[in-house]
Amino acid sequence: MYRPFSKQYVYFDRGLNEMVLLMPSMFPAPEHTNVGFYVVGAGSAVPFSAIMLEDLPNLHVTGAGSGGQFFPRWTYEKADVPEGQFDLGASDHGVDKYGYRKVDNITDEILADYQSYYGAKVIKDDVFYYVYGLLHSPDYRSMYAADLTKMLPRIPKVASTEDFHVFVAMGQQLASLHLGYEAADPYPLTEVIKDGAPADAVELYRVTKMKYGPEKDKSKLVYNPWITLERIPAETHEYMLGSRSGIDWLIDRYQIKVDKKSGIINDPNDWAAEHAEPRYILDLIKRVTTVSVRTVELISQLPKLEIAKL
Template sequence: MTVYSTPPDLPDMADLSQPTLVDLAPEQGDGDNITDWCLEEFRAHYRDETITKDDIWEYLYGVMHAPDWRERYRFDLQRNLPRVPFAPDFEAFRRAGRKLMDLHINYETVPEWELTCLVDDKPDEGASDPDAYRIAPHKKMRWGKDETDKSEDRSVFMVNDRCRLVDIPPEAHEYTVSGRSPLEWAIDSLRWKLDKPSQIDHDPNGWRAWADEPFNLIRHLRRLVYISVETARTVKSLPPSLVDSKRDPL
């Protein structure tokens, strides 16, 4: 059985008088995004009056990372609001959703993945001069190169010509947002950009988090790897979200 975020026969997607999972027009101030109708539906289906709106919100976040759900509705998600199933194991998705929310919301304070930082080919934990950790002017961070065939080596992350992070695990590339891993987003967003109208250079080294302590950029990149790996592992641990899913054992 599937609960729809909007009824499938709803003629006007802007008609907020119909029952929905989330409040599409919340009032100002703090409040619940999960509707009372949604809470009643979940409690009735799972026969559990202790389920809360926070539980449902965490469950939804978990389900939306489920591989079988994302595959089934990959085309629908491009044009409709998501369809949410009553997964066989509510608690598994609630726990996973809680963990994923903690990872993604607290990305600035999660633990650092233990990557080796090399500066001038020597292990370094912040003892070098500040420029060793800064993004070079008008250059982007990049992946390393395989020494044998010069192909891209994604186990190595080049911050600049002097500084690199090594031993990045393959799992760090499995979790993507809009087709890019967190490290790929870092390459694209943390770079020098020239604003043509004003001719002002936007220097990523001036970001508050590492302007005064450049090694914080290394810590930030390590945290991105931690988030990526832990997200990938959590997603792999999820049971099927759809009753008729056929999924190979992990």
């Protein structure tokens, strides 16, 4: 994930990349799936935010001025099998056919700690999604605003078991929403198409550089010379990832750019053409609108933050 809602191919190799850091332990091979949340790091030039990802994250997901950190649900460790030998007992020790063992990043000690406070039925996924829900709490971000600019997020326990489970449920819904943005239902924005627009779908939906309506009217998006999207709800612009909303990120990333030094053209229309989905970018705008509006709705349902006195 290069930027929010914008994926790019990456040649992931320790010999070619300047830094890979711990990424090989999180995504050792294409066959190894993982999820985790990226957070804006300490000292960044943009406000704190978090987003759930299932792809290799760029260091600067929320912009060049915001180096962040990724907290995966799992890590993978290479099994200790001598080169050239096959471990016949690999399947009995949780080793996959590629020679890796999946390690749970929620430790037994942390699980026991949460179970002692919220009950024996708490599982490790609950702890993971509780954290993701908590990181979206406006009360949390306000209460720890100063700390979030200087250090990694600290995760307090909420006072009541009921609130804990609400944060878990909301964290799960937010994670599912953010991971599944490409499958979200398109928001019913109004498509205004000018007379004389091309009949060919590829040309009709081709994008060069999008912009908001006249006088920075953010309820309208001029998609291209032929199409304008209208009735964009105000809530769309309330969901911020760093210093930009979801649609702001789409405007920034889904435009034709030419690298001055190399002359290489980055054309987002190429992907749509290769996959025979000429409406991909336009529908992505509608889907991200749905994700943004729904995220704001879910955040509004989070309980008031009351910290446990331990």
